[in-house]
Amino acid sequence: MARSLVSGPFSSRTQERDGGLWIPANAWSFYTGTWTDTRIAAGDYAMRKTAADNAGQAVVPVSAYMLQKVGQDPNWEATYATIPGTTPADLAHDIRGFEIQSIDVVYGIGTAANDAHTYDAHQTTFANAVANAVVSTIGGTLTGTLATATHATPYVTRVTFGTPYVLGSNVALRAVVLEISWDAAATTVLDYYGAYVNYDYNLM
Numbered sequence: 001m002a003r004s005l006v007s008g009p010f011s012s013r014t015q016e017r018d019g020g021l022w023i024p025a026n027a028w029s030f031y032t033g034t035w036t037d038t039r040i041a042a043g044d045y046a047m048r049k050t051a052a053d054n055a056g057q058a059v060v061p062v063s064a065y066m067l068q069k070v071g072q073d074p075n076w077e078a079t080y081a082t083i084p085g086t087t088p089a090d091l092a093h094d095i096r097g098f099e100i101q102s103i104d105v106v107y108g109i110g111t112a113a114n115d116a117h118t119y120d121a122h123q124t125t126f127a128n129a130v131a132n133a134v135v136s137t138i139g140g141t142l143t144g145t146l147a148t149a150t151h152a153t154p155y156v157t158r159v160t161f162g163t164p165y166v167l168g169s170n171v172a173l174r175a176v177v178l179e180i181s182w183d184a185a186a187t188t189v190l191d192y193y194g195a196y197v198n199y200d201y202n203l204m
Contacts, residue, residue: 019197022177025192025193026059028061029058029059048192049189051111053184055116058182059177065197067097103121114190115148116183121136121159121178122176139164140165142160
């Protein structure tokens, strides 16, 4: 039987472009209002907000579900740069870790329209004994419009990152969240099903 032998470091310098990750609504954090984990039917589940005239946020902890690479690209190390006919740039990865391209938000609006429905993506950097550093609208200009009108079936709205975002930018102690803000009318019933993250990746 033929065998393949590999000697020395093994890595891929180019990313895969077919990554997808579903984060269900019961993994979100909800601020303001009463939300109930609801079984609509077999295989069909959502967090349902009890009708009330209030506004708040739902937060998807994206970085809790994706691997973050930290530190400098090892292919830039001096030992690699000494290979004849190459430079560090020749050997560098195009990305390291997970690079978010877009996020599909799945939700339903019933009984009465939302007054408003918006989103943002935030990056929080932590350090000992100092204030948390928060950067909003990560990933460049975010595009996509969350619906406010009622509909008999759920919406799927894509939020596209104008500049694809490498999770944590390869820096330690960073958390990334997608925050959905809603402003409900008195009889609005909201269902949040979850979010599907579309990403490129390079893990080797």
